[in-house]
Amino acid sequence: xxxxxxxxxxxxxxxxxxxxxxxxxxxxxxxxxxxxxxxxxxxxxxxxxxxxxxxxxxxxxxxxxxxxxxxxxxxxxxxxxxxxxxxxxxxxxxxxxxxxxxxxxxxxxxxxxxxxxxxxxxxxxxxxxxxxxxxxxxxxxxxxxxxxxxxxxxxxxxxxxxxxxxxxxxxxxxxxxxxxxxxxxxxxxxxxxxxxxxxxxxxxxxxxxxxxxxxxxxxxxxxxxxxxxxxxxxxxxxxxxxxxxxxxxxxxxxx
Numbered sequence: 001x002x003x004x005x006x007x008x009x010x011x012x013x014x015x016x017x018x019x020x021x022x023x024x025x026x027x028x029x030x031x032x033x034x035x036x037x038x039x040x041x042x043x044x045x046x047x048x049x050x051x052x053x054x055x056x057x058x059x060x061x062x063x064x065x066x067x068x069x070x071x072x073x074x075x076x077x078x079x080x081x082x083x084x085x086x087x088x089x090x091x092x093x094x095x096x097x098x099x100x101x102x103x104x105x106x107x108x109x110x111x112x113x114x115x116x117x118x119x120x121x122x123x124x125x126x127x128x129x130x131x132x133x134x135x136x137x138x139x140x141x142x143x144x145x146x147x148x149x150x151x152x153x154x155x156x157x158x159x160x161x162x163x164x165x166x167x168x169x170x171x172x173x174x175x176x177x178x179x180x181x182x183x184x185x186x187x188x189x190x191x192x193x194x195x196x197x198x199x200x201x202x203x204x205x206x207x208x209x210x211x212x213x214x215x216x217x218x219x220x221x222x223x224x225x226x227x228x229x230x231x232x233x234x235x236x237x238x239x240x241x242x243x244x245x246x247x248x249x250x251x252x253x254x255x
Contacts, residue, residue, distance in 0.1 A: 005044035008032065011051060013119020015058050016065070018080060018100055020119055026053055065118035066099055067229060069212055070221035072113050078104040089115075093221065102126065106188055111136070111206035112214040115221065124236045125210070131183040132235070135208035138190055139177045140199040146172075148197055152180065156193040161186060165193060176202075210235055 006014070009023035018026065030038050033052045034045055045051055051058045072078070076092050077085040078101045089101055093115065102114040102122050114125070125132055153170040157163075169181040180190060191201045207214045211231045216222050224232070 005046055008034070008039060008043050008045055008051070010119075011045050011060075012053075012058065013122070015051075015060050016098060016117030016119070017053065017058055018119060019102075019122040021122070022080060022100065023119070063097075066095075066097055066116055067118070067224040068093075068095070068099065068115040068221045069214070069216065069224060070101075070113050070115050071214060071216045071218050072105050072110055073219050074108060074110045077107050078113065089113075092219075103185060105206060106191075106204075109204040109206070110218060111204075112209055112212070113206070114209060114212075121236065126185060132210050133181050133183055133208070134185070134206060134210075135179065135181045136190060137173070137177065137179055137203075137205045137207055138194070138201055139203040140194055141176070141202050142199060143175050144172055144178055144199075148199065149178065151197055152178075152193055156196050158186065158189075158192050158196070161192075165189060181208075 008027060009020040012018055012023035012026070012032070013020045017023070023032075024041065026032050027039065027041055027043075031054050032039065033055075034043065034049050036050075036052075070089075070093065072089065073092075075087055077088050079085050079088050080090055080100045082088050082090050087107075090099075093099075095115070097117060099115045099117045100119075102116060103126050105111060105113050116122070149170050149172055153168055155165045155167050158165065163186060165186065166182070166184045168183070169179075171179045173179055182189065186192070190204060194201050205214075212224065212228050
């Protein structure tokens with residue numbers, strides 16, 4: 001019987017080692033080997049192959065995947081590279097299994113971030129084309145005007161990224177605080193939007209991702225409930241994981 005072949009980055013994600021994107025970075029850096037040999041990008045592996053990262057053999061993950069809701073403190077960096085960042089999220093949590101964050105919150109921000117060992121779910125949640133909501137509470141350095149709210153909601157052109165942000169929901173909470181719901185995840189997006197309108201963010205907290213709300217103290221985490229996980233999977237049913245799936249879905253809609 002012919003052995004089933006799996007792309008190397010997918011193997012790493014299914015083993016719970018990292019996301020596919022992070023896997024590509026490891027492969028490109030020459031840190032991954034198959035049977036002792038450094039492979040090319042796109043190489044496929046069979047169940048009988050021995051895959052290692054930095055010389056450590058990767059065992060396939062047969063256990064139930066881990067899904068955590070973590071309240072990231074200010075000052076913690078969302079990276080799995082524990083050799084580079086001292087205040088990294090992995091060392092902070094000290095979870096007994098290898099897990100990684102889905103997406104990022106910048107160092108100066110706090111709030112909800114998902115942690116998992118299920119690499120297959122990452123891109124479905126992160127891709128902007130899937131329109132999954134992320135909600136934030138933001139405090140700025142001066143009084144908020146209605147013009148500010150309208151401009152933020154209608155989209156801001158970010159020159160350094162050459163992108164205009166998507167229309168979004170923005171609601172004033174008090175004189176210096178507003179709530180914003182995004183379906184996009186550009187680098188430092190909210191801070192950049194505010195800076196364009198001459199406001200400075202003094203506090204930024206993510207309070208919701210899709211159906212899961214922030215409800216644990218700063219620095220603590222909890223497992224998703226069965227109900228949350230069931231709803232999350234339902235929300236992700238029609239989500240694509242990559243650009244090729246996006247194109248295929250768009251072709252089906254046109255036909």
